[in-house]
Amino acid sequence: MNYQIDCVSNPFKDHNFNLDWSSESAFHFHQSLPGYKPTPLWQLKNFSKSIGINQCLVKDESHRLNLNAFKVLGASYAMAIEIAKYLKLDLNNLTYEIIKKHSEQIKNLTFTTATDGNHGRAVAWSAKQFGCKAMIYMPKGTSKIRLDAVLENNALAEITDFNYDETVTLSEDKALENSWILLQDSSWKGYEEVPQNIMVGYSTMVTELMDQYSDWPTHVIVQAGVGSFAAAILINMFNQSKPKPKLIILEPKGAACFYNSIKIGDGNPHLTKELNTKMAGLSCGMPSLLAWNIIKELSDYFAICNDNVAFKGMQICAQPIEDDQKIVSGESGAVPIGFLHAVCSNSDYGHIKKDLDLNESSNVLFFSTEGNTDPDLYRRVLNLE
Numbered sequence: 239m240n241y242q243i244d245c246v247s248n249p250f251k252d253h254n255f256n257l258d259w260s261s262e263s264a265f266h267f268h269q270s271l272p273g274y275k276p277t278p279l280w281q282l283k284n285f286s287k288s289i290g291i292n293q294c295l296v297k298d299e300s301h302r303l304n305l306n307a308f309k310v311l312g313a314s315y316a317m318a319i320e321i322a323k324y325l326k327l328d329l330n331n332l333t334y335e336i337i338k339k340h341s342e343q344i345k346n347l348t349f350t351t352a353t354d355g356n357h358g359r360a361v362a363w364s365a366k367q368f369g370c371k372a373m374i375y376m377p378k379g380t381s382k383i384r385l386d387a388v389l390e391n392n393a394l395a396e397i398t399d400f401n402y403d404e405t406v407t408l409s410e411d412k413a414l415e416n417s418w419i420l421l422q423d424s425s426w427k428g429y430e431e432v433p434q435n436i437m438v439g440y441s442t443m444v445t446e447l448m449d450q451y452s453d454w455p456t457h458v459i460v461q462a463g464v465g466s467f468a469a470a471i472l473i474n475m476f477n478q479s480k481p482k483p484k485l486i487i488l489e490p491k492g493a494a495c496f497y498n499s500i501k502i503g504d505g506n507p508h509l510t511k512e513l514n515t516k517m518a519g520l521s522c523g524m525p526s527l528l529a530w531n532i533i534k535e536l537s538d539y540f541a542i543c544n545d546n547v548a549f550k551g552m553q554i555c556a557q558p559i560e561d562d563q564k565i566v567s568g569e570s571g572a573v574p575i576g577f578l579h580a581v582c583s584n585s586d587y588g589h590i591k592k593d594l595d596l597n598e599s600s601n602v603l604f605f606s607t608e609g610n611t612d613p614d615l616y617r618r619v620l621n622l623e
């Protein structure tokens with residue numbers, strides 16, 4: 239397979255960064271959701287050995303509430319807060335049951351968002367659980383299967399003629415026009431509260447991890463689209479009173495808005511216009527402003543890779559070595575493991591392995607953020623047809 243990989247260190251890193259961040263209310267809320275249970279954390283012992291590191295840990299979000307991706311943690315919590323504000327409820331001890339008691343009053347509330355699929359499915363599912371409505375806009379090129387996954391949750395949805403960033407603008411306009419509530423997982427100047435709550439919702443993954451893993455990672459490799467997921471993981475890892483792991487942001491080469499912005503070097507996020515990647519969840523041209531402000535301060539490295547690296551990661555997860563756990567991981571979920579494999583086992587990237595200080599003492603943590611959310615692509619990559 240032809241790999242293209244690059245990695246640069248972060249000139250803006252601030253070792254004294256401090257941000258008050260509480261994840262307790264989100265965890266309290268998630269525990270009340272029907273069907274909630276923590277997703278598994280796997281240790282791939284044989285894989286770690288094969289690439290010369292100590293531990294490879296994978297938090298497997300394909301098991302998240304039967305929705306095949308982590309996104310519902312953010313959508314459900316942010317939606318609950320918006321509903322609670324509408325109903326003038328106490329925001330602190332929110333639970334699913336408290337909101338359900340008010341179903342009749344909220345049945346005409348409509349939430350809207352733009353999404354490649356996973357976030358839209360999560361918004362649609364959450365609206366259905368609470369008994370309100372959802373209208374989901376999807377960028378051109380979105381697969382029919384991803385559209386169907388949203389429609390199955392009783393939402394209205396359409397695939398637009400626009401790319402992801404233009405579709406975000408469309409849903410913002412539609413929200414204004416129709417008095418809908420915009421539940422976007424990205425932020426910009428003047429639109430910060432909802433995406434902040436979405437990021438707080440993602441914190442639950444780290445809260446669960448603290449219970450599942452008594453050791454501690456030396457490296458965390460997190461994939462980024464608009465960066466809300468990565469920023470939430472970074473801030474939660476950083477805020478623990480434990481040694482700071484090396485934090486690495488990974489993006490598709492064809493949608494590298496963080497890497498490109500860092501390369502521009504003025505400390506601001508910039509739009510990457512042309513998007514070209516099969517990693518649909520990571521195909522975003524503009525960093526979320528809130529995420530940028532966290533990632534710019536906390537990340538140690540910014541890395542990019544081409545789609546083949548993600549495909550290799552999918553294969554490693556699907557065809558484990560000996561008794562390692564088999565993991566169903568889609569292209570946006572598996573890219574960090576493909577990256578780690580390439581960097582540790584390919585001498586062309588020995589300099590990156592050295593820079594990142596990856597060696598036999600390293601404990602590397604990933605989040606497989608989705609299962610086979612695009613089953614056609616999954617089958618093709620694994621030669622299952």
Ligand SMILES: Cc1ncc(COP(=O)(O)O)c(C=O)c1O
Pocket residue numbers: 307309354356357423461462463464465466467468518519520522570571607608
């Ligand atoms: C499976 C998957 N992983 C990672 C991400 C990246 O999240 P963010 O856009 O917050 O960076 C997404 C976003 O949609 C996703 O669907």
